[in-house]
Structure formats: C-alpha cells, structure tokens
Amino acid sequence: MSEGEPILMRRDEAGVATLTLNRPAARNALSVALMTELEAALSAIAADASVKVVVLAANGPAFCAGHDLKEMRGLAGREAVAAVFALCSRVMTAIVRLPQPVVAKVHAMATAAGCQLVASCDLAYASTGAKFATPGVNIGLFCSTPMVALSRVVGRKQAMEMLLSGVPVNAATAESWGLINHAVDPEVLDGEVAAMARLIAGKSSHTVKVGKEAFYRQLEMGLDDAYAHASRVMTENMLAMDAAEGIDAFLEKRPPVWRGC
Structure with missing residues (x-):
C-alpha cells in the first residue's frame, strides 16, 4: 500500500458494494482505525438502498491476520483494551444485522479475528490455498471473541479443535465443517463470488x-x-x-x- 492509500476501499457496481481491506503490509490486521472505517462503511451501506449485496475482500498476502497485536500491546489499561474488543464486536454484529447479505471472498490466510470476520459473513467463498485458524492459544490469548462467531457456524468438536490446537485448517476442511460455502481454484474465485453476488442482487x-x-x-x-x-x-x-x-x-x-x- 502506498502512502495516502485508504486502509479500506469501497467500490460499487450494479448493486454490489465491495469493501476491500487494504493493509497488505500488516496482513490486513484489524487496527482500531481499520475497524472504525469498517463500522462506518457498514453503517452507510445499511442506509443505502442502492446496495443489494456486500462483498468483503482483501489485498495482499493474507485475508486478515486478526487484531493488530503491536497496537494491542501498546494499549494502556483495562478500559483501552476493552474498548478495542467492544469495537470489534460491534463490527461483527453489524455484519450479521446488516440488511444486505455479506459475502466473504477469502483469497488467503484468515486467522483469529480474521477467521471471526469470515464466520460472521452470511456466505463465504475461499481459494483452495486459503487457510483458517484461531491460534490465540499459542500466544497465551485464547480466541474467545472469534469463538462466538466460529461456534455458530461449525460443530462444537470442530470449533474446539481449532480453538484448543491453534492449528490451521485448509479450505477443503473449512468447507466440510461449514465455515465456508465453497473452496474454489484461485483463478475462478473472483468469478464465483461475482456470480453469486449478481444472483442475490437480482432478488427483491x-x-x-x-x-x-x-x-x-x-x-x-x-x-x-x-x-x-x-x-x-x-x-x-x-x-x-x-x-x-x-x-x-x-x-x-x-x-x-x-x-x-
């Protein structure tokens, strides 16, 4: 990302609003600034009758690496930490409560709150090369908030395996567990998501x-x-x-x- 580029980009076309996470150097980690922009964008879309479907995408080598740990370590005190998790929870619930369906287009790794982001979307399509993990347990920080979304889309045993082991699962496994709808070849991911978005946008x-x-x-x-x-x-x-x-x-x-x- 060059200096001055937005950390969240929006493109509208034929009733489909595409929101693209754009912190590639930070693996699209959910900083306070990025989550604030996401919350504002979702609020604007909720009130925009021209938008029928939302696609959530990302630039760079990862879909989303979860919370920005450097930023989190720099926070001072309980209230500051609690405010970040409250903001994150608002973003996730905003996706669920948005009038329009949200489709995640996952081209690469989604971990921790990034995995939570995928699980919070109504539909999710992923490249066969994508992986999903809730690895907080590896660094002494159990993925408790990602657990909320994860446990609502996959079975208990599968959720606990991810949460307790921290081991990534591949896209085929994520599909079989219900975390994503389909795992597709990387070269057709854009087309698959676009086709589904157009299909839904054509409904009432x-x-x-x-x-x-x-x-x-x-x-x-x-x-x-x-x-x-x-x-x-x-x-x-x-x-x-x-x-x-x-x-x-x-x-x-x-x-x-x-x-x-």
Missing part, C-alpha cells in the same frame, strides 16, 4: 432483508418460538408488494419487477 431487496433478519433471530429461539416468529414474518412478507408481484409474475410466466417494499 425487501424479501432478502426480511429473510436475513428472521434467519438470525430464529436461531436464538426455542423451536416453538422460532416457528411462531417465522409465521409472523411470513404473514407480513406475504402482504408486501414484492411478494404480490413475485407471485403474479410466477403465475403469468414473466420476470418480476421488484419495488423493494
């Missing part, structure tokens, strides 16, 4: 927003409460203009024209 933004929110909320509920909540959501969804348009278009064998409401 209102329907996708309603569905994403309901998905995460029902996961936190018991079975009866989950069905009750989902039934309420589907009732409201059924009465929306886009649902009426979508059903009419299906019955009339024509493409729908979405209104986003």
Whole structure:
C-alpha cells in the first residue's frame, strides 16, 4: 500500500458494494482505525438502498491476520483494551444485522479475528490455498471473541479443535465443517463470488432483508418460538408488494419487477 492509500476501499457496481481491506503490509490486521472505517462503511451501506449485496475482500498476502497485536500491546489499561474488543464486536454484529447479505471472498490466510470476520459473513467463498485458524492459544490469548462467531457456524468438536490446537485448517476442511460455502481454484474465485453476488442482487431487496433478519433471530429461539416468529414474518412478507408481484409474475410466466417494499 502506498502512502495516502485508504486502509479500506469501497467500490460499487450494479448493486454490489465491495469493501476491500487494504493493509497488505500488516496482513490486513484489524487496527482500531481499520475497524472504525469498517463500522462506518457498514453503517452507510445499511442506509443505502442502492446496495443489494456486500462483498468483503482483501489485498495482499493474507485475508486478515486478526487484531493488530503491536497496537494491542501498546494499549494502556483495562478500559483501552476493552474498548478495542467492544469495537470489534460491534463490527461483527453489524455484519450479521446488516440488511444486505455479506459475502466473504477469502483469497488467503484468515486467522483469529480474521477467521471471526469470515464466520460472521452470511456466505463465504475461499481459494483452495486459503487457510483458517484461531491460534490465540499459542500466544497465551485464547480466541474467545472469534469463538462466538466460529461456534455458530461449525460443530462444537470442530470449533474446539481449532480453538484448543491453534492449528490451521485448509479450505477443503473449512468447507466440510461449514465455515465456508465453497473452496474454489484461485483463478475462478473472483468469478464465483461475482456470480453469486449478481444472483442475490437480482432478488427483491425487501424479501432478502426480511429473510436475513428472521434467519438470525430464529436461531436464538426455542423451536416453538422460532416457528411462531417465522409465521409472523411470513404473514407480513406475504402482504408486501414484492411478494404480490413475485407471485403474479410466477403465475403469468414473466420476470418480476421488484419495488423493494
């Protein structure tokens, strides 16, 4: 990265906003500045009706190396440390609560909070050469906050293996465990992510927003409460203009024209 280049870049095209981590020399470590920019970018996107899908990518030899340990070691006192982890938690929950789906495009290693970042995204595609790890245990700092996202997307035994051993898993293993959707050859990664982003961007933004929110909320509920909540959501969804348009278009064998409401 040359001096003056942004540490987070945004590019918008055809309803897809691509956010690119741009601290390649630091392996895209999540400094306070980078997390602050990510939080602001996600907040802006949440209010931007033109954005249908978000792609999270990175420049350089790693996707994300987790927290900036040099910066962390320089912090003075409990409050300063707690503030960094609180900021990180806000970024991760902002991804989950964003109205638009977020797709991680992982070209290389994602460790600790970088692995957490991948696990927090709605979808994740990775190069076959990418690896994933929660290696905090190796330096006396258990990956407790990455554990929150990781344990919600992979099985308990698999999560604990990563957390207790600190050993990286390859992309094929990450796919089989559910940490990522697909591991693909490096030369087709961009195309695979772009195709999925375009596919989702072509859906009703209102329907996708309603569905994403309901998905995460029902996961936190018991079975009866989950069905009750989902039934309420589907009732409201059924009465929306886009649902009426979508059903009419299906019955009339024509493409729908979405209104986003």
